[in-house]
Amino acid sequence: MTILIGLLSGILFGLGLSIADMINPHKIINFLDIVGDWDPSLAFVMIGALIPSAIAFYWIRKRNAPLLDSQFHTSNLKHIDRPLMLGSATFGVGWGISGFCPGPAVTGLSFFNPEALVMVISIYLGFIVQKFIVKKLSP
Numbered sequence: 001m002t003i004l005i006g007l008l009s010g011i012l013f014g015l016g017l018s019i020a021d022m023i024n025p026h027k028i029i030n031f032l033d034i035v036g037d038w039d040p041s042l043a044f045v046m047i048g049a050l051i052p053s054a055i056a057f058y059w060i061r062k063r064n065a066p067l068l069d070s071q072f073h074t075s076n077l078k079h080i081d082r083p084l085m086l087g088s089a090t091f092g093v094g095w096g097i098s099g100f101c102p103g104p105a106v107t108g109l110s111f112f113n114p115e116a117l118v119m120v121i122s123i124y125l126g127f128i129v130q131k132f133i134v135k136k137l138s139p
Contacts, residue, residue, distance in 0.1 A: 002068050014107040020045045023108045025099025025115060032096055090126070094119075 017023050022045060030039035065071050077084075095101045100108065100119040108116025 005068065013103060014110065017104050017107045018111075023104040023111065023113070023116070025104075028095065028099040028101075028104075094122070094126075098122075 020041075021027055022042070027039060028042060030037050031042040033039075060066075091101070098105075098115070098119050100116060102120075102123055105116045105119040105123065109120060
């Protein structure tokens, strides 16, 4: 049941990205180009997602556990550390250069977008490199 709900959630998310044209990397790059051909539509998509999310989180926080699990799985970290900063910077640079973040890149695969394929392969190569680096630096 959880796999089916995850699949349906992913399909809904991908559909929303497609309808909002957020799988178009030029849309993101034009949003970041505030002195050139600026496109504010990404801000409207983010605000449109923030409103129902805030309402849902308000109600979810009142529950002791999610519907299909015995507990909520949240991070216990309370501070900003170097790996978080480096990961955030890498994500931001990758998003700014390519115009893709992971969700739209995966959604772009369904449209046979070669740029999305390069991005998804790059994401997985990044996972492999990160795992290798952490393994080498661990005591």
